[in-house]
Amino acid sequence: MNAAVTKEPAGSxxxxxxxxxxxxxxxxxxxxxxxxxxxxxxxxxLDRIQWQNFAIFCTRFALDSAPEDVRALFIGxxxxxxxxxxxxxxxxxxxxxxxxxxxxxxGTSYAYIDIWQKAIEIWEACK
Amino acid sequence: xxxxxxxxxxxxxxxxxxxxxxxxxxxxxxxxxSAQSLIPLWMRDRLAKISEKTDIAVLEQQELTIxxxxxxAWPEYERLLPTSFCKKLQQHGKxxxxxxxxxxxxxxxxxxxNASTEARxxxxxxxxxxxxxxxxx
Numbered sequence: 001m002n003a004a005v006t007k008e009p010a011g012s013x014x015x016x017x018x019x020x021x022x023x024x025x026x027x028x029x030x031x032x033x034x035x036x037x038x039x040x041x042x043x044x045x046l047d048r049i050q051w052q053n054f055a056i057f058c059t060r061f062a063l064d065s066a067p068e069d070v071r072a073l074f075i076g077x078x079x080x081x082x083x084x085x086x087x088x089x090x091x092x093x094x095x096x097x098x099x100x101x102x103x104x105x106x107g108t109s110y111a112y113i114d115i116w117q118k119a120i121e122i123w124e125a126c127k
Numbered sequence: 128x129x130x131x132x133x134x135x136x137x138x139x140x141x142x143x144x145x146x147x148x149x150x151x152x153x154x155x156x157x158x159x160x161s162a163q164s165l166i167p168l169w170m171r172d173r174l175a176k177i178s179e180k181t182d183i184a185v186l187e188q189q190e191l192t193i194x195x196x197x198x199x200a201w202p203e204y205e206r207l208l209p210t211s212f213c214k215k216l217q218q219h220g221k222x223x224x225x226x227x228x229x230x231x232x233x234x235x236x237x238x239x240x241n242a243s244t245e246a247r248x249x250x251x252x253x254x255x256x257x258x259x260x261x262x263x264x
Binding site for chain 1: 136148
């Protein structure tokens with residue numbers, strides 16, 4: 001993986017295509033997010049349950065840096081995480097996995113608060 | 128140490144979706160949502176801290192069972208708590224988020240060991256009544 005290169009998605013040049021990905025198009029956003037989650041899960045060779053457990057673990061590990069409202073979503077048993085919060089956990093895990101890879105490859109670091117901020121933005125766009 | 132740019136990573140993974148999101152606006156939205164929450168800030172903060180140390184779901188269930196038993200055995204103490212809350216406790220009704228938070232915080236933070244049973248019960252219910260009103264006892 002080349003951490004320095006930002007890959008442009010296909011068709012990003014057209015304004016119509018940009019509109020397609022805007023926040024108002026929830027189903028399109030959900031499709032983009034679900035396929036990113038599926039790719040990461042496949043790359044890690046995890047089945048669905050294993051992946052979800054991993055995502056919840058990642059999220060709880062970084063919970064100190066999360067906004068209070070988000071922390072409240074993850075109160076209680078990990079197995080009782082609400083479905084809505086699970087999607088946030090999965091988005092968060094996707095970002096953590098990629099950031100961890102890039103940090104290892106480049107000898108840099110990353111901040112959980114940045115991960116949370118971006119994950120919440122993407123999560124909100126899927127609701 | 129240099130920090131990675133998570134925006135770029137997100138754009139790499141989620142493409143235009145991540146690119147088109149306005150981070151400032153959305154973060155503000157989350158903060159607003161937080162401000163409108165039904166549970167006071169100090170309670171949410173306390174719940175988050177408690178959840179790091181114990182299983183809140185189990186603690187809540189245990190405390191609700193104890194409270195229901197107390198009200199059954201000592202009905203005279205019902206007057207210390209709001210009527211609607213007592214009713215929900217005895218009939219296993221659905222509690223409001225504030226009520227659930229108050230039950231958990233009271234159970235975790237305000238246990239008394241060296242006192243008579245009645246003194247402990249009274250103290251517990253008085254603290255719970257104060258927390259139920261959203262104030263720090």
